[in-house]
Amino acid sequence: MSSLTSGILASDELTHQFTSLTSSTNVRGIIAGISNEQLVPIATIPRRGTFEEDIPQLESLLKENEPAYIILRRRDSGPAPFICLTYVPDHAHVRSKMLFASTRNTFTRELGTEYFSESIFATTKAEVTVEGFKKHDAHVAKAAPLTEEEIALKGVKEAEAEASRGTTARASHVSGSVAFPVSDAALDALRRLPNNPNGLVQLMLDIQRETIELADESTSTAHDLITAIPNTAPRFSFFNFSHKYPGVPENPIVFIYTCPPSSKIKERMLYASSRSSVLAIAERDAGLTIAKKLESGDPDISAQQLAEEFQPKTEQKQAFQRPKRPGRK
Known part of the structure; x- marks a missing residue:
């Protein structure tokens, strides 16, 4: 993973x-x-x-x-x-x-x-x-x-760059060659997402038509993401992560890019190259504020991993104990 x-x-x-x-x-x-x-x-x-x-x-x-x-x-x-x-x-x-x-x-x-x-x-x-x-x-x-x-494989590797490392990134520039048009259904689903706690919007590329389409709009818990996001095809997923920290309700939008290793070379190339344009559309056209951007090969994302992204662990320091003087019990 x-x-x-x-x-x-x-x-x-x-x-x-x-x-x-x-x-x-x-x-x-x-x-x-x-x-x-x-x-x-x-x-x-x-x-x-x-x-x-x-x-x-x-x-x-x-x-x-x-x-x-x-x-x-x-x-x-x-x-x-x-x-x-x-x-x-x-x-x-x-x-x-x-x-x-x-x-x-x-x-x-x-x-x-x-x-x-x-x-x-x-x-x-x-x-x-x-x-x-x-x-x-x-x-x-x-x-x-x-x-x-x-x-072809070299091109995929360069396009995916950090994808295999699962790091966060922000879209700064969008090349016209990979800025596919987005369907109204996909855009409308993204706009509804902030009002849908635990909502999950998945986008896909229609490679034949060269468009960004709505693959699925549903509700999912963080525990069920592993099954809600398919492991047979790449997806651009946007998840309204409803949780409490520390005791205060929060609903940040998380972007999750998944691209299974079994995907075809052309798919991997196009999805990796389109990632920036999809993020730009979500932020600019749908008005979303993306709190975290995550990437993984297979959609094996757990609730614990999401929690760690938003609820960092704090080190607990032990109180200093003065050593006892020699001879005292």
């Missing part, structure tokens, strides 16, 4: 800067970091010439002991013109290393994986120099050509 954990989200400032970057070639890239559990911009990289001419700017912008995410425009036209570098220097604190490495896929997914042709991991400044890129390109060029099936 895939673990269900919360991820770090992109700040509005970062998404706005990235939107500007995608619409203009006047800036070479953005350097970003993590602050207060958000992905935030740190600096912009101005465009002064070619890609090779702009790379030396990174020397003064990167630090020997601080990780960073680097977005660079590698080409001016064509699909996926950007590359993403995760820079995690050896001298950084261990916690920072782990945080940046584990959030690497979330970073590109938050901004839209369709914009990135490559995701590169670097641990030294030498790897993000002109020579470093030449070595990287030479290594990639020597890679054995992929078969048609391997290319």
Whole structure:
């Protein structure tokens, strides 16, 4: 079973800067970091010439002991013109290393994986120099050509990115190629959900018609989600989780994306690529406020896992007991 954990989200400032970057070639890239559990911009990289001419700017912008995410425009036209570098220097604190490495896929997914042709991991400044890129390109060029099936599987892996890790993510940009139109029935069901405690709305893709359709609208307890959500096909599910914490009634909306491993490659690709557009429709057009976004391979989500998402465990500290003096009983 895939673990269900919360991820770090992109700040509005970062998404706005990235939107500007995608619409203009006047800036070479953005350097970003993590602050207060958000992905935030740190600096912009101005465009002064070619890609090779702009790379030396990174020397003064990167630090020997601080990780960073680097977005660079590698080409001016064509699909996926950007590359993403995760820079995690050896001298950084261990916690920072782990945080940046584990959030690497979330970073590109938050901004839209369709914009990135490559995701590169670097641990030294030498790897993000002109020579470093030449070595990287030479290594990639020597890679054995992929078969048609391997290319398809590679596309699925990139599109699903964090899906296999079960992390939270937020839709920042929606590529037009995967923003399928939604049916009125699906939209109406989403709008009714806030007024339906324990309500469950499941959406599916009609791959032939390229539309988002209502698969099912029902009521389910958290215990019954494992059977209410099918294990034979992918689903975008929205659950009105009715519970009390601590003793106060709450009804947060939870988004659950499930994609069984047995799903066809085309299904996995389209569902993973459509995830952002479905979330955008739910929040923008249906007016939903999504409290948690969870992902799993099979729909084996338990009530305990949901409870842990909204009711974090607190450590109970034992009272300090003064040791007895020697000789006393």
